[in-house]
Amino acid sequence: MKTSFISTLSVQTTMRNSIAGVQREMVKANQESVTMKHADLGVTLGASTSRALDLSREISRIESLLNTASLATTRLESAELSLDNMNKLGLDIQSAILTLGSSTDETSLATARQTMSASLAAFTDFANTSVKGEYIFAGINTDVKPMEDYFAPGSPAKAAFDTELNYYMSSQVPPIPSLSAMTEDQMNDFLDDLEAKFNGTAPLTDPPHPAALAGQDLWTTFFSSASDENMKSRISPTEVIDSSTNANSAGMRNFAFASIVSMELLQTSVSQEAREAVSSRTNAVINKAMNGVDSINQQRTTIGISTERVSKVEERLQAQEDILTKSLGDMENVDPEEAATRLNTLKTLLETAYTVTAKIQQLSLANFL
Structure with missing residues (x-):
């Protein structure tokens, strides 16, 4: 009988290898x-690994769409709230005009002007609303504040109005020496011209503006830095929506026009007939601003429809993500x-x-x- 030895070294080596394993x-x-x-999906799933990767990519894509939809919802809801507040400001202007009536009392006129001034200032603030560093009424120019502050020192908007008024008065034959000398017809003529320039149907002229500005739009030159093109968001593989609006709409132009002319021209220095023309025009234009074509309320409606579309898409995407996540979990978990x-x-x-x-x-x- 033959015996063989086993060294303790070989035993220790074997044990070390076992421990390492x-x-x-x-x-x-x-x-x-x-x-x-599973720690190693490739080993565990084998040929099914590619399907797991496809599911994972699809879930990532859906999550990206959900993030985009969430941001779009935030922008849309903020825009809708701002437009709602603008509409309330328009109602304040209407109420102030109705309250004023044909009054010639300076206190009543000052109260009306104060209402117009406060409404214009609040309107500008709402138009300059930003969400996560993006101005929601700037169109695609999201990094630019869309509305010029009419009350800021050296405001180009205020200067533009004064230029238009002074030029009209000086260009008449004979020239109009002061606001108190303006007749009702002359006031209506001035308001017709200025309203056309505000809403973009008439361009700037030389004079009174520099030749370089002739033919341009008064609103986008002096009042608004917004783009006419709205922000768009892809909320599903097949759906793209406007996820913002812009300050160049007819409603916003009309709001600014109505508040500015009433604030500037409802003065005791203006004749009674001319003031009544201003009041009548303010009431008509502010009504168009809230309820006319491309008005503030029409923008609210469009925003509301987009918000509802995004909400429904989010529900569908969330349901798809839940199904895919469960399928992937059955494979990976x-x-x-x-x-x-x-x-x-x-x-x-x-x-x-x-x-x-x-x-x-x-x-x-x-x-x-």
């Missing part, structure tokens, strides 16, 4: 117990109980291996001699 498995098991997903049991088993195995290794290392022939 268990440690690697523990790393995977621990990862799976934390993430609840591990059984939590099985993962925990496997991890505990590996811990026990590793502890046992350490114990055996320690005892082997204590073996020595000297202990038996």
Whole structure:
């Protein structure tokens, strides 16, 4: 009978290799117990790996669309709220004109002018509303404040109005020496010309403006820096909506015109007949601003329809994401109980291996001699 020896070195080496293998498995098991997903999808899924990747890409695409839709919803809701407030300001102007009536009292006129001034200032603030650093009434010029502050020192908007009024008075034959000398017909003629320039149907002229500005639009030259093109957002693979509006609409032009002419011309220095022409024009134009073509309320309606479309798309996208996430989870996810049991088993195995290794290392022939 022949015997052969087994060295303690070979035993220790074997145990070290076993321990290393268990440690690697523990790393995977621990990862799976934390993430609840297979540590190596390629090994686990095999040929189904490409389908899992496709599902993951589709979920990422849907999440991107949902983020876009969420931002669009925020912009649309902010725009709708601002337009609603502008409409209320328009009602304040109408109420002030009706309250004033044919009064010639300076206190009543001053109260009306104060209402117009406050309404124009608040209107400008609402038109300059921004969401996450983007001006929602600037069209695609989202980084530019859309509305000029009429009351700011050196305001080009205020200067433009004064230029138009002074030129009209000086160009008449004979020239009109002061506002008190303007007749009702002359006031209506001036308002007709100015309204046409505000709404863009008549261009700037030289004189009174510089030759370089001749032919341009008064509103976009002096009052608004907004673009006519609105922001667009893709809310689904097949749907793109306008996710903003702009300050160049007829409603906003008319609002500014009505508030400015009433604020500037409802003065005791203006004749009674001319003031009545201003009041009548203000009432008519502010009504168009709120309810006419491309009016503030029409913009609100358009924004509201877009908001509803986005909401429905978000519901569909969320349902799709839930279905795809469940399908992907069925492929990638591990059984939590099985993962925990496997991890505990590996811990026990590793502890046992350490114990055996320690005892082997204590073996020595000297202990038996």
